[in-house]
Amino acid sequence: MVKIAFIGAGSTIFARNVLGDCMCTPSLRDAQIALYDIDGVRLEESQVILEGINRNVNESRAQIRTYLGEENRREALEGADFVVCAVRVGMQEHGLIDFEIPKKYGYRQTIADTLGIGGLMRGLRTIPLMEEFARDMEEVCPDALLLNYVNPMAIVTGYLQRYTKVRTVGLCHSVQVCSEKLLKSLDMEEKLEGRRETIFGINHMAWLLDIRDKEGQNLYPEIRERAKRKNLEKHEDMVRFDYIDKLGYYCTESSEHNAEYNPFYIKSRYPGLIEKFQIPLDASPERCRKIIEGWEEEKEKILDGGQITHERSKEYASRIMEAVTTGEPAKIAGNVINNGLIENLVPDACVEVPCLVDGEGVHPCKMGRLPVHLAGMNMTNINMQLMAIEAARSRKKEDIYRAAMLDPHTAAELSIDDIRRLCDELIEAHGELMEMYS
DSSP, rough: OOEEEEETOHHHHHHHHHHHHTTSGGTTTEEEEEEEEEEEEHHHHHHHHHHHHHHHHHOOOSEEEEEGGGGHHHHHHTSSSEEEEOTTTTTHHHHHHHHHHHTTTOOOOOSSSSSHHHHHHHHHHHHHHHHHHHHHHHHTTTTOOEOOSSSSHHHHHHHHHHHOOSEEEOOSSSHHHHHHHHHHTOOOGGOOOOOEEEEEEETEEEEEEEEOOOOOOOOHHHHHHHHHHTTHHHHHHHHHHHHHHHHEEEEOOOOHHHHTTSSSSSOOTHHHHHHTTTTOOOOOOOOOOOHHHHHHHHHHHHHHGGTTTOOOOSSHHHHHHHHHHHOOOEEEEEEEEEESSTTTTTTTSSSEEEEEEEEEEEEEEEOOOOOOOHHHHHHHHHHHHHHHHHHHHHHHHHHHHHHHHHHHHHHHHOOOHHHHHHHHHHHTTTTGTTTTTT
16 A cells, blocks of 8 residues: 655645545555644644545545644654655745845845745755654655655755755646646647647746647747737736747746846836836735635635545646556656756756656656756856755855855845845844754
């Protein structure tokens, strides 16, 4: 019997998608599912929803058990074949700190979970806990495969792959929907069926390098023409369409994310850019506020009076588990250590590339070189990510300052002295979650 441990099972929507997918997968339907969280209320809500799915679509074949609190974590992990992790350290309270304090310095963000000063702080307070999970896994389920969904993806996954013995692949859902969203937004839906594409780079900035229709015709000339026309009017994806115009290629994650991954769009000297490119400042806190306020209503919709059901989503997790369990190969996009997979990115970068999965695990594919300017864009992010990983390893404030200094948006907006002051203020505000840094 396959055992799946879900760490952070209070992430109810995500747990529903991933574990609901497993219940829709023949080789995983009889799984033992261990739900772990430190929030008893959210854990119980997830249990109710998943038991409903198990009953309605899976004839109650899965065995679902809950484990609450740190004292029960090792039991939840013990003997697991797969561990899915979807935690958020500090939750909304500390996420708001990452937005509010930087505003005092004139520094503005949209999502702040991947890069920038917010992504840096989130990574530094997340890695110590993730390392605890990894040490537990090394003892009680050393052969398990960790499917990491925790942001900042490249920082957290890169640390785990370099400094623990746990088999880890980082997963995101932006690759699966990248070209579909692009073609639909350009009224090219007729090109969706049978399309072929090549995507690789880093998480949230992997590049759609080639896209062809089912006859093998290159779609990029038409995409570039339509995207330039569409950006004459306001819409939600203007930053990435500007990438197509200025860099020649589309990338995987949304415009609201990519607006803060570079020095080009959120600039205090050019406030008109915010309106021009429809950049939603403070998008993450506002989204979280709406989710929290509307959760009870949303929960009732999900439960649907006991009739809750589920159809397999596009998430990779169940497909990886299925491939490892059955030996039938699957193709995914995974976040792994580079080691020459992308020739013109540094070896220790965490990159996002196509991977084949089979009964032996995850096998990343060697992809060659990126166009030089796209590799350069990736390296501006990788520089900060690697320094953040070093700061998490050394636990030194000086390395935190250096990571912030290497971040493209932070360096474009703040002086070195203000960067250091901002880091100090954030470290103090996060209290015990970052007290290990000195």
